[in-house]
Amino acid sequence: MTSKTVLHAKHIAAGAKMVDFYGWEMPINYGSQIEEHNAVRTQSGMFDVSHMTIVDVQGTDAKAFLRRLVTNDVAKLTVKGKALYAGMLNEQGGVIDDLIIYFFSDTDYRLVVNSATREKDLSWMEQQAAGFDLSIIERPEFGMIAVQGPEAKAQVAKLLTPTQLEAIADMKPFFGVQADDLFIATTGYTGEEGYEIIIPENATEDFWQKLLDLGVAPCGLGARDTLRLEAGMNLYGLDMDETISPLAANMAWTISWEPSDRDFIGRDVLAAQNAAGEQPKLVGLILTEKGVLRSHQVVVTEFGNGEITSGTFSPTLGHSVALARVPRNVNIGDVVEVEMRKKLVKVTVTKPSFVRNGKKVF
Amino acid sequence: MSNTPSELKYVATHEWVRVEGNGIVTIGITEHAQELLGDMVFVELPEVGDQIATGDDVAVAESVKAASDIYAPITGEVVEINEELEDAPELVNSDAFGDGWLFKMKVEDESELDALLDAEAYATSIED
Incomplete structure (x- = not known):
């Protein structure tokens, strides 16, 4: 039984070659992986990353819990929206997963973890949360689109309202902000500028289509892998896992x-x-x-x-x-x-x- | 289903053979093979003058996804290689049966050609 993202029909319509990615039916390419790669390096491309797992950690002990859970120290986060990359380790010092943590307040954080490790991540977090006063809330009701490349920000800007544009103006790298119904973050997995945008599920297809109409190239997991590797970014399961420090x-x-x-x-x-x-x-x-x-x-x-x-x-x-x-x-x-x-x-x-x-x- | 031109001969390992006359054949990999491999990044070809025998691994098609051996479909001598592929390996993707040809051979024993698959037999072999 494979899961499908909210953009599945869009991928099929665009002629994507679909593969099973840890239980998700995802596009590997839409024709040429190399052309997709080059679009991101020279113009703009977009990736369906709706399969990634969003987890909100909220409550009185959220900060104390995350300071215990991951290698990086969330106490460093003091500006609303600032993000932190971290490793979540087991007791043996092996990497259970790598993740991004967005800070909203000392009682409110958003984590984005790998979909391939979703179940073990969630169960590990639940197990470690014993004794802490907090809630761990998975947020499957969102789609997620990464728009990356030298022209990515300008392309996305064409689709935003004045209020949203103001919310993201001058946003530094590795920040995220909730702007009306969109959560817009200056993060990515390509080594280019751009955004990762979390969108309510019922608005995701429309946003994807508008980006497509603007000429943003749809890119599959193949290009995502060559781009992240060129950028020297780790892929969980290959570059590290539970046996690796x-x-x-x-x-x-x-x-x-x-x-x-x-x-x-x-x-x-x-x-x-x-x-x-x-x-x-x-x-x-x-x-x-x-x-x-x-x-x-x-x-x-x-x-x-x-x-x-x-x-x-x-x-x-x-x-x-x-x-x-x-x-x-x-x-x-x-x-x-x-x-x-x-x-x-x-x-x-x-x-x-x-x-x-x-x-x-x- | 992939396109398999009826005028060509095939090998189950996804090479095609075009009989050019005077004992010369052109060899490439099929549309189906290039689809499986994805974007080609390097093609290593034999050298002109190489004597090769049926089943020898004589070339390598390296794509973003994998390196794949290409086997000699027939015994003979390599008489020409597609030098365009050095700078444009993507021709194998865009025109597998045409500009993406790999090399030409002078066949030692033309009766060996009869053992190759026809388009229908090859198409059946890749349906499994």
């Missing part, structure tokens, strides 16, 4: 160690890992000759073997790039080898970020 997944920056008495789940394990300095690390790999790096290929280094977590052909760069978990002693700039189709191929190690705002960044 955030220290080994380029998520150390999401860990707020201060104040030292904040007892977030997994803290003791992470502190010990940090002191030992033995966790592998997530780096970027670049292959400039022919061929495409793929998940699970072995990375051979003088310090031992690593593994490619996500690899793809980068349409923006014209060659392959990958994220790989390698021994910590491997340095940026090193040349290491990847076992591809029974041959060892030389690749260069970079920081795990390749393209931002349409430009190469390594």
